[in-house]
Amino acid sequence: MKCHNTKSRGLPKSAPDDIRILLMGNPNVGKSVIFSKLTGVNVMAANYAGTTVSYTEGDIHYGRKTATLIDVPGTYSLDATSPAEEVAVNFLEDGANVIVCVLDATNLERNLNLALQVKHKDIPVVYALNLIDVAESKGIQIDVDKLEKELDAPVIPTIATRNVGLKELLDKTWERALKDPVPTEPTHISHDERWAEVGRIVENVQIVEHRHPTFWERFGDLAVQPIPGIPIAILVLALSIGFVVGGGQGIRATILLPLLNNVYVPAITTFVSSFVPEGILLNVLVGEYGVLIKGIEWPFFLILPYVALFFIVMSFLEDSGYLPRLGILLDSILRQIGMTGSNVVPMVMGYGCAVPAILGTRAATSKKQRLMITGLVALAVPCVSQTGAFIALLGDQSVFALVFVFLTSLIALMVAGAIMNRLIPGENEPLLMEVPNLLKPNSNALVQKVWLKIKQFVYDAQGPLLLGILFAALLVETGLLLVIANVLEPLVVGWLGLPKEASLALMLGIVRRELAVLPLLALELTTLQLIVGSLVGLFYLPCITVLAVIFKEFHFRLAIYTLLFTTLTAFIFGGVFNQVARLLGFQ
Amino acid sequence: MDLANYRKGKPCIIEHMPKNNLLNSMGIREGSRVSIKSRQLFGGPLVIQYGSRCLAIDKKIAEKIKIKEV
Incomplete structure (x- = not known):
């Protein structure tokens, strides 16, 4: 924090x-x-x-x-x-x-x-x-x-x-x-x-004195005309997604995976087993959920490539002043779901992390807007770590599943927004927003900012991740996981159609959002199971830090409501999706 | 005439507008010279230029701003 x-x-x-x-x-x-x-x-x-x-x-x-x-x-x-x-x-x-x-x-x-x-x-x-x-x-x-x-x-x-x-x-x-x-x-x-x-x-x-407008000024003007502003917006989003997903896959396949499998894992396993005798301790360190294996693999080899590329894209968009222009184009659509164009900035920030997005709502003038953004970000906006986990889980096996999960998140945003708009009293405020100069980002400032964000990410994420993985390793090695999995079996196996071991994801997901997804990697799931597991992870409760921020910014009651509502949505939606898909003959 | 229905790209002067603290402190007030840069689909906001800066302003507000041509 x-x-x-x-x-x-x-x-x-x-x-x-x-x-x-x-x-x-x-x-x-x-x-x-x-x-x-x-x-x-x-x-x-x-x-x-x-x-x-x-x-x-x-x-x-x-x-x-x-x-x-x-x-x-x-x-x-x-x-x-x-x-x-x-x-x-x-x-x-x-x-x-x-x-x-x-x-x-x-x-x-x-x-x-x-x-x-x-x-x-x-x-x-x-x-x-x-x-x-x-x-x-x-x-x-x-x-x-x-x-x-x-x-x-x-x-x-x-x-x-x-x-x-x-x-x-x-x-x-x-x-x-x-x-x-x-x-x-x-x-x-x-x-x-x-x-x-x-x-x-x-x-x-x-x-x-009159000057001819620069390229960036002309581009900034064009970006707020419906034509070509809307095609430009689609292009910007497509390029951004392509850069993060494609670039991340490329870096992992060519550099990180060989490094992990051929160098790091053999080296650390040999090293640790040279002085730690076989037994629980060895397994906790370098076994299936070894802290020194998963604790390094998950944050650095799986998530970080996507996170770093995402930070580059985000910093570029932030420093250029493009995002408010996107808000102007989207304002009339967002009004249908109770939001305004000025909410685009905190929403997009939510795709990085929900915490600054929720804090950023302080700039909003009405209580209703603050509640709407907080609710939507907590429910259906995956943070950057979870997005990285989705790409790592689904990208290799089924691009269709990946697209499907993100489309579902967008549709859920629209539906939840429309419902909250009806339920939360208050008028939708008229838009009044400054349009910043569109600037070519300063490359030094950009590099510094990306580096700062990466450092913060590692600093914030590494502790909870290690604790989560240590917890997982202990559950697995002591056999406690089987006991819990048996209790959760009706929910996880019967209702959601996932293997028993997936209950680990539900437990770890409380700590951080990506931990609700990453344990599924080892389970060799079918495409349907991948989608159901991802949907549950998407709607499942936001991480514990976000709940704490909601408590601090609003009140305890809202944090509890968020916890209950997101978890119920995850189980109900994931389960219904699974049951219907199976009835229709999908496996 | 109101600002919301004025021609794009032509300067005009604000004759009368409702009291709005935020607009006032941003520098939009009676006597300000502004022009419309863009309109959005489905009744979305207008982008207006004043001086060298731009502001996105809800159509509902723009409808209440009375202007005269220059």
Whole structure:
């Protein structure tokens, strides 16, 4: 859980002599990038509004002094219209030594509206004028000296992704932090007065000349026209799936499987059996469910290739700003199932991991939307580890089964969405969403991000996986599995039509989603059994971490409902599918 | 005329719109100069351009925004 920065929404307790620096600004202006660069703490950044919904804090050092830098969620104003905006307002009320206010140079007018609100608080401000490279390519020129005079504070031009201007930003920030603040009266002006002021400043400091749109700008415009936007969307999805499935299969077949079977397994087996006598201990280490065999094979040789390729695709989509465009195209369809185009981002994130998807719903403005996304992601969106397990299980034996399982998950999303839309009270909010510039992702940032995600994945997954496998090895070696399998036999064998040993998947699946699928690999199942096993794994309860997050974000009752509902759906749907298929003569 | 039914690609000025804090703080208000970039099928959102930025806005909201040609 360390990775997702899920600190509570309350305010931090800091010692009175601590130097507190708030990093503020509109959504999607690069606050999280600046935060990562200044503190060395990696936080997730992406090219759309609402990546930071809670806050993150980190230390920055300057000479021998240390200050706390707080990455505040992005806001368009200080009116607090969503939970994320309330967090920002609370921080301001709690006070700080300096505010670093990040401005998007491509959209000065809207950013100045917030800048003026921040300026009128009784806290010194340093402005970072970010994205000046993108602004320049759009023909926007901003007179920084004049802007400094207008704002009565330092303005530093920056290109955060390429480290331009960050040193100077840090210098100025510290200079302000160490100076004794001159008390000023906070002033309050009306919306209209403020916009008039913004208009005057923009007129004074900005020159826009017409430029021919770049390739990415034209592509970004085309992607929101129904034609060719919809064909482009289909192409993007097809390429993404092809890259992950095809690439993963290729890497496994040519490199990883030979390495596993010819090098790793013989070597580790010989090594361990040279000093561990035959018996339970040896089997637990390198036997059928040996911790040193499956504990390495499953995460690194089966799942990781797909996970890594998925992270590459996801990071590319995130940093380019394409996903909100997909949301615009899908909005009218999503409305039929009670969702909106702005929900596409958290839903797609759910295909990585349900935890950030559920946390990301804090940016949603209504409770209904939060509940809908949480429910759908928990029920029918397989996380990246489970997707990897599906491909590993089904890809070799039956591509048809693989396609079938994913189509079923999509249909289940539609049906469950339509039902929840009826059951959960509340109106469907109208869409109002910023369309980010479509940008060519910066390759350094991309590599760094993918690497960070892979590291987090290994860090998060390895512990629970090893524990799960150790548990499995003990169950198998002590013969306890047979006892449990006999108890579950009516369900697993009679109703679901799976072999008795498949009950292991049901037990391990509580720990992590892919563990509900991977034990089926060793069972030599028929195509029907593969599909039934996968469907049960798909709808089965989300992993224990997700249930904990639902408990923390909502309440205990919802976590229990989710647990019961997903498990029942898995058994009822898997069983009915199995019985009907057998009646129709499939084996 | 309302924004939802205006021609694509032609600039216009917002004459009257309902109170909406989020739209206001994004910089869309009476007197703003905007143009329509795209419309979606089945009554989906409009993409409008203002300054150098774009915003997706529900058709229901766009219908309530009154505009005049420039």
